[in-house]
Amino acid sequence: MEFQNLLIGNKGRIQYIIINRESKLNALNKQTLQELHTALTDAFGNAQVGGVIITGAGTKAFVAGADIAEFVGVDAEGGRTIAQEGQTQVFDIIANGSKPVIAAINGFALGGGLELALACHIRIASDNAKMGLPEVTLGLIPGYGGTQRLTQLVGRGKALEMIMTADMANAAQALQFGLVNHVVTQEELLPKAEEILSKILTRAPLALASAIKAINAANTECVNGYAVEIAEFSNCFGTEDFTEGVAAFLGKTKPVFEGK
Structure with a gap:
């Protein structure tokens, strides 16, 4: 399949899934989520792929959130559909996948972008990364598993603080909270992700x-x-x-x- 918003590349048994909407800070619109569903399903079903690295195009953003313009005019039932389909078709597929998935977080990972990283099995951040769940500033809460996965990683108190204040955490703070596994320079981000995944792929x-x-x-x-x-x-x-x-x-x- 030819994707409009993703770049797919293979390096040995590692597959890169790069969200390629740099002009929109790689925001997750409906089409991108559909393409992610297809790409992830293909990767998990491909015997030649051992694991996946997800990242965003450019250095400004991993994923700066959902495409908020698509929320205009959506009612409560429509909101339920957005959350349900996103969780089951993308975020839960990653979290419950049979192959390791690493998020390489470059720049902003906000809202749905941080939730995408939270669904991955391991998170590595560049030192310019900023992470947060600002949904309450829009009159919303995280809807792609963020309330659950953030709590599991950083604990109830810190999750409540981050979600209710909508404050962003920098890379050093995220490492301290246990939100990310490693922090490296921008130049070292993808090599570090490859290093960890390559080691994992020597295992059964x-x-x-x-x-x-x-x-x-x-x-x-x-x-x-x-x-x-x-x-x-x-x-x-x-x-x-x-x-x-x-x-x-x-x-x-x-x-x-x-x-x-």
Whole structure:
């Protein structure tokens, strides 16, 4: 598929998904969300792709938020549809995906942009990054999982403060809060993301998928995370990758995992 608002590139088993609306600070309009759904679904279904790095075009913004112009005239039921479709078709797909996804945050990550980063498994920020959820200044609240995922990462008190004040956090503050995993210079942003993802991709793919599922269960209501962990742990014993990993460990060789 040819995308209008995304750039897709592959570097070995790493796939880049670049939101390419630089003149709009990479804001998420309806078309961009639809394209993200397609790109992510394709990436998770492509055996040649081991993991994904999501970033924004240029240095000013990762994603500066939703395209607010599309909200004009929307009623309560329309708002429900916007949030429901966005969460299920994009943000939840990332968070629950079977492959690791890293957000490389360059510049502003606000509103839906920060929510996009929150859905990713790991976040790396450039030192010029500024992050926040300013929805209350528009008479809204975050609708793409921000109230839930921010709370899980930084705790209830800090999440309430950030959302209710609408204040932005700089990269150093975000690192202190636990909102991002690493802060680097702009020049080091993508190399750092590639370094971490490349290391992850030397591990067993099915085990990575199981780890994501088990960790997500820790924050899923009415799900026993310990039971999910036991189930995923046991499933790993039935994989060829487990046999390969144990044999390589005992034989003091490097394992070659095939995701089987």
